[in-house]
Amino acid sequence: MPNTALLVIDVQQGLFEEDPPTINAESLVARINPLAERAREAGAPVIYIQDDRVGAGAADELLAGLKPARGDKRMRKRHCDSFFQTNLQDILGDAKRLVICGCQTDQCVAATARGAVAMGYDVEVAADAHSTSDNPFMSAEKTIEFFNTWILDGFGGDDVVGKGEHRIVVKPAAEIEF
Numbered sequence: 001m002p003n004t005a006l007l008v009i010d011v012q013q014g015l016f017e018e019d020p021p022t023i024n025a026e027s028l029v030a031r032i033n034p035l036a037e038r039a040r041e042a043g044a045p046v047i048y049i050q051d052d053r054v055g056a057g058a059a060d061e062l063l064a065g066l067k068p069a070r071g072d073k074r075m076r077k078r079h080c081d082s083f084f085q086t087n088l089q090d091i092l093g094d095a096k097r098l099v100i101c102g103c104q105t106d107q108c109v110a111a112t113a114r115g116a117v118a119m120g121y122d123v124e125v126a127a128d129a130h131s132t133s134d135n136p137f138m139s140a141e142k143t144i145e146f147f148n149t150w151i152l153d154g155f156g157g158d159d160v161v162g163k164g165e166h167r168i169v170v171k172p173a174a175e176i177e178f
Contacts, residue, residue, distance in 0.1 A: 004039070004042070004095060004096075004097040004098070004099060004178050005039075005045045005047060005095040005097075006039040006045070006046045006099045006100075007082065007098055007099070007100045007101070007102070008032055008036065008048045009049045009082060009101070009102030009108050009130075010051045010054065011029075011048075011063045011066060011101075011103055012050055012051065012054045012061065012063060013061050013062070013063055014055030015054055015103050015104070015133070017059060020133040021133055022104065022131050022140070023131055023133065025063060025065075027128070028063070029063060029064075031101070031128055032126075032173075033065075034174075035173045036067070036068075036069070038176075038177075038178050039099070040069060040071070040072075042178035043178075044178045045072075045073060045092075045095070046072040046073070047072070047073045047074070047075060047088075048066075048073070048074045048075070049074075049076075049082050049112075050074065050076055050077070051077055052076050052078050075091060080108045081108075081111040081112055082111075082115075083119060096120075097121065097123070098113075098116050098122070098124070099123075099124045099125075099126065099176055099178070100112060100113050100116075100123060100124070100130070101126040101129035101173065103130065103132065104133070105130045105140075105143055106143050109130045113125055113168050114152075114155055114156075114168070117155060117166045117167060118156075121166060122166050122167065123166070123169070124170070124171060125152050125153075126176055127148050127170045127172050128173055130144065131144065149170075152170050153168060153169065153170035154167060154169075155167060156168060
């Protein structure tokens with residue numbers, strides 16, 4: 001699909017070393033790398049977004065096993081929403097559709113996806129290519145399931161806000177086309 005970009009949000013080593021740690025590092029990498037490769041093959045930009053608030057040094061590095069390629073872009077941010085006080089819109093150029101994966105489901109992934117819809121982008125979230133850590137109310141697994149089914153899927157479309165022009169669709173990474 002033309003005018004699409006892939007955002008890989010905050011898949012940084014430090015998030016998998018915190019207490020409690022972000023879960024599913026190996027399966028996350030196993031889904032993000034093929035997603036990024038399909039995006040590159042289709043000519044879609046791949047943008048690795050890193051949060052300045054995650055550790056320093058090695059903790060700030062991309063998670064081991066991720067395979068960024070020459071030509072992929074990198075961007076730094078300081079807030080959950082990757083658009084807030086960054087030049088992400090400039091980096092995206094003509095993109096009208098965003099595919100989103102990464103960390104943390106209930107924070108940066110959700111904030112960026114919902115913010116993107118509000119800014120006029122169509123969004124697909126890779127249901128099995130985002131992760132988070134346990135919180136005081138839910139396990140990481142339950143949080144991911146809750147956000148996939150109740151918070152993200154359909155946001156902006158037939159939700160309580162009404163029928164929006166742009167929306168979030170949640171689907172398995174293997175089903176996302178570029």
